[in-house]
Amino acid sequence: MATASQASTKVDLHRELARQLRADSIRCSTEAGSGHPTSSLSAADLIAVLLASHLRYDWSKPKDPANDHLIFSKGHASPLYYAMLRAAGAIDDPELMTFRKLGSRLEGHPTPRLPWTDVATGSLGQGLPIAVGEALAAKRPLDAPFHVWTLTGDSELSEGSIWEGLDHAGHEGLSNFTAIFDINRLGQRGPTELEWDLDTYAARVRAFGCDPIVIDGHDLVAIDDALGRARRAERPTVVVAKTVKGKGVSFLEDKEGWHGKALDPEQAKQALAELGAVPSRAFPTIKPDPWTPRPMARPKKPDLATYTAPLATRKAYGEALAALGAARADVVVLDAEVSNSTHAEDFKKTAPDRFFEMYIAEEQMIAAAVGMQVLGLVPFASTFAAFMTRASDFIRMAAISRANIRLSGSHAGVSIGEDGPSQMALEDLAMMRAVFDSTVLYPCDANQTARLVALMADLPGISYIRTTREKTPIIYSDGLDEFRVGGSRIVRGGGADDQVAVIAAGITVHEAVKAADSLKDTIKVRVIDAYSVKPIDADALVDAVRTTGGLLIVAEDHWPEGGIGDAVLAALADADVSGELVRFVHLAPRQMPGSGKPAELLAAAGIDAAHIAAAATELAR
Amino acid sequence: MATASQASTKVDLHRELARQLRADSIRCSTEAGSGHPTSSLSAADLIAVLLASHLRYDWSKPKDPANDHLIFSKGHASPLYYAMLRAAGAIDDPELMTFRKLGSRLEGHPTPRLPWTDVATGSLGQGLPIAVGEALAAKRPLDAPFHVWTLTGDSELSEGSIWEGLDHAGHEGLSNFTAIFDINRLGQRGPTELEWDLDTYAARVRAFGCDPIVIDGHDLVAIDDALGRARRAERPTVVVAKTVKGKGVSFLEDKEGWHGKALDPEQAKQALAELGAVPSRAFPTIKPDPWTPRPMARPKKPDLATYTAPLATRKAYGEALAALGAARADVVVLDAEVSNSTHAEDFKKTAPDRFFEMYIAEEQMIAAAVGMQVLGLVPFASTFAAFMTRASDFIRMAAISRANIRLSGSHAGVSIGEDGPSQMALEDLAMMRAVFDSTVLYPCDANQTARLVALMADLPGISYIRTTREKTPIIYSDGLDEFRVGGSRIVRGGGADDQVAVIAAGITVHEAVKAADSLKDTIKVRVIDAYSVKPIDADALVDAVRTTGGLLIVAEDHWPEGGIGDAVLAALADADVSGELVRFVHLAPRQMPGSGKPAELLAAAGIDAAHIAAAATELAR
Secondary structure (H helix, E strand, O other), X not given: OOOHHHHHHHHHHHHHHHHHHHHHHHHHHHHHOOOXXXXXXXXXXXXXXXXXXOXXXXXXXXXXXXXXXXXXXXXXXXXXXXXXXXXXXXXXXHHHOOOXXXXXXXXXXXXXXXXXXXXXXXXXXXXXXXXXXHHHHHHHHHOOOOOEEEEEEOHHHHOHHHHHHHHHHHHOOOOOEXXXXXXXXXXXXXXXXXXXXXXXXXXXXXXXXXXXEEEEOOOHHHHHHHHHHHHHOOOOEEEEEEOOOOOOOOOOOOOOOOOOOOOOHHHHHHHHHHHOOOOOOOOOOEOOXXXXXXXXXXXOOOOOOOOOOOEEHHHHHHHHHHHHHHHOOOEEEEEOOOHHHHOOHHHHHHOHHHEEEOOOXXXXXXXXXXXXXXXXXXXXXXXXXXXXXXXXXXXXXXXXXXXXXXXXXXXXOHHHOOOOHHHOEOOHHHHHHOOOOOEEEOOOOHHHHHHHHHHHOOOOOEEEEEOXXXXXXXXXXXXXXXXXXXXXXXXXXXXXXXXEEEEEOOHHHHHHHHHHHHOOOOOOEEEEEOOEEEOOOHHHHHHHHHHHOOEEEEEOOOOOOOOXXXXXXXXXXXXXXXHXXXXXXXXXXXXXXXXXXXXXXXXXXXXXXXXXXXXXXXXXX | OOOHHHHHHHHHXXXXXXXXXXXXXXXXXXXXXXXXXXXXXXXXXXXXXXHHHOOEOOOOOOOOOOOOEEEEOOHHHHHHHHHHHHHOOOOOHHHHOOOOOOOOOOOOOOOOOOOOOOOOOOOOOOHHHHHHHHHHHHHHHHOXXXXXXXXXXXXXXXXXXXXXXXHHHHHOOOOOEXXXXXXXXXXXXXXXXXXXXXXXXXXXXXXXXXXXXXXXXXXXXXXXXXXXXXXXXXXXXXXXXXXOOOOOOOOOOOOOOOXXXXXXXXXXXXXXXXXXXXXXXXXXXXOOOOOOOOOOOOOOOOOOXXXXXXXXXXXXXHHHHHHHHHHOOOEEEEEOOXXXXXXXXXXXXXXXXXXXXXXXXXXXXXXXXXXXXXOOOEEEEEEEHHHHHHHHHHHHHHHHOOOOEEEEEEOEOHHHOOOOHHHOEOOHHHHXXXXXXXXXXXXXXXXXXXXXXXXXXXXXXXXXXXXXXXXXOOOOOXXXXXXXXXXXXXXXXXXXXXXXXXXXXXXXXXXXXXXHHHOOOOOOEEEEEOOEEEOOOHHHHHHHHHHHOOEEEEEOXXXXXXXXXXXXXXXXXXXXXXXXXXXXXEEOOOOOOOOOOHHHHHHHOOOXXXXXXXHHXXXXX
């Protein structure tokens, strides 16, 4: 039990720290000439108490596995975040003043260029779901003792992804998770939908399976009590804090028109005087109790199957995942309630403690994967490729987070058949190619799929594998160790007398092979399996252009924009070989497909063997 | 007050209709050999009572503005949906048996190829938010008397978008909106997260501002009562119905392993015998009371401003919207809580009753736009271009819905400056180009922006305009009526002696102009403003290739993949001109940007005037 004077000392410390966080938030944003000081001020008391008395973090060892985790879901409160780093002694005052300047690690919104920052935030509604992923990984399989904290704004509570996150926190009983809602009533352009209706926020939190603690977010004693209760709770907790935007500076408090605006130097001077700011300093913080993760078994080479009979590449994906799971303990798998379609269920059967059912919540699935890789795990996340688009913004942000995650999209293209266009991914290659530093793979047979999945486990950045619903024949029985990122394979032709080259991937490789075989007595067709769509094998493309005298066909089960056709043309242009490209025929769906049998739909889309053969015949004429 | 015998007759009718809906759901899916009969059976009683006694719909006049609206958010229950159309007399039995066959209007999931179908569903969690959009438009500005109904599954209730939808229904007090939750406990691969926890569903509904009515979804009297109360309620209502998947057929009821599986003919025979199926027939339905919409003022030509001073294109967007709003009464505007940044607020000032604040819920924003265009309105929806990715799956589905919606993404590219990469759209062109039948526009000055916005109002399909944060100089003072979809403009050079062509759009047009002007004494540079990114002006590109002897530069503020560079190469290949392309330099960001001033970041990304001039000099050497 703390004595009255200890309590008073503690409150004084919190008050001093909050004052400094406010002052530094204003100082750095005024120096930058932009930023969000008022959104920082509303949460300064919450963060002061958290930093000084609840967050267990060794700021000199950001990678200590015992450290708590803290994600600013409201990334625009970066002045407060950086002021906190300054108060923790992680950065110094001169660096704080580089905020938002070219080359500074202190960007407009936090990114992992800073070693204390787990992930990039700034697209609202993402930090909380990522924190849920960290807490989930901590609970199992890591069995880690740390607590995960996340600070959200109130505007972002209108994003559905927040409720996906709390739903999962509640469902999984994540007692190691605490969200702090900074309910400051004002959004960017005026009042939020719920303003200060704390009861409704609390009811929503409760209905989604978490325990709300409603407080005045400027009452330092109440904050201290709430954060302590949250940490000790046996349930996931949300501290719903009523705050005032711009708190602490009279001309900013609860005022509209101040969102995302820095104070000018004169205003800042007045604000600092009001705050009674003193030179900023480092404050004492709490280190975690030492903890060493359970050692992981040394990874083995996965025991991949070799197939001879036709098999869907999605099934080979699942079996390769299972082999990976058996070979290494850091692989985790997430799926959006379709694991019997993506075949991620094969992993679940062999490593159920490392399989995460995310139900139909693709955004939460990607967020959880991002959170898990922060902790050193190797996540694979799967759903229908069409529904991967649901998480497009999360994948975009994962790239800014420099996250290493592996995605699998099944049921690609019109070849899925009867289910119709809502289930057909026809834009996923465009989406995934346009992700910074991504790898995009699209295998055509089970053996190739297994080897590419194994490669993905060691790939940095965001990698994506596109799989097919239908069973496809085995193309590769040898050279299975030669598949590589940036590679391709010639599956028909390959001689210096090839007359036409067909570039295909996935399902269209089989159509191209049939076309080449049907023409074998009349036209020498080279079929290139461009299974690595990004990076694409430019050398193989250049060779195909030179050998054929510039006669190329691309056949792909994807809209014409942004897929393999665009990738091929860009690679040739980049290699300065466009000028040798005499004819380029791009076979791709150009009308909205309906339902039908896979073969009927491939034909209707103009990407089946007959269309490829006709195009080759036309080119070779 | 109904007499006992009338009530009994009514229940008998509902029972007969439900029996037929079940039988026809089985018959058509067995005939197709695929589909979701068990997910249809769980909701058959709900839909029988709705169709016979609550839905006011003239099935011979699907476009009657007085009709109620019904969206199957659980689109995979299409057998039930089509069985309902059959029972309503909208289609006949032979057509029902074409389900899922090539060329049939009865696709695996419903699409608006059927005149009774408002929108495509099949990506879960979208139908409900679209229904909210319809109800919102009906309430204002249309003041329409119809009711909007939507049927959801329970698996899809884990999508955050459902809660965005209910949040908006509650916030706007949409008494004309009723959702029916078909809580059948089983998802695709096993039990749902909440199974039959109806209390939790009800608590969530209540917390999000709607009134739950919890019933046994197979009690025909309870259903009738609930739907009647829902229609009369003064609040948005959700009927939370406990149901049994496969209900009515003993070997299907509440059984795992039957999701998305058709019965084989023998199983179907047994099921039909159990149901006591009789030949299917048309049932009586209820027509709406006649209603004629308030006549709209005849549209006028919008009074667009002509600018001379530098202005951000996002501001010109807002002002053009306001002019459109004044000129025609069917234009509505939605924004995701950033209307003071996108400048959609300019419309709000002139037509507040047609402005919809969607708060930070981009998925709900797009869904609402899709719902509103069903009712003949002309929606424009805006947010930061980076956050448009949040709604990628909704935009994809909008294309399958053949929706006519107009999107505006502001703050494109690294040129936004200090806010950093989370706020920079660098993949939006890739995303929007890969939308079926889309139009993608990217203006560089205020006058051009205004004219393109005016054109968008009359465009079919999904159109997108990308705007810039920073003020940009005026490029165009004449020929303002010549901007068109598929057009381009030459802003420097244009003669037969041009040595190099730079293709730019938006912010890079200004950089290209500066580059061309800096080189004007040494190299003749043609600058093409490719403001229509899709469709792109192939003739202008071909002419540039031929004039310059194949020396092109593309400079764009977008990742290298999927944007203007890819569009240019694809157009040249399609025109069979690739072979004349001697050198192609693609200037685009290739490293993850940080914060900095706009000019610094353009330079760091290699897309400023200096880099363009250097590339042109190199090419012309």
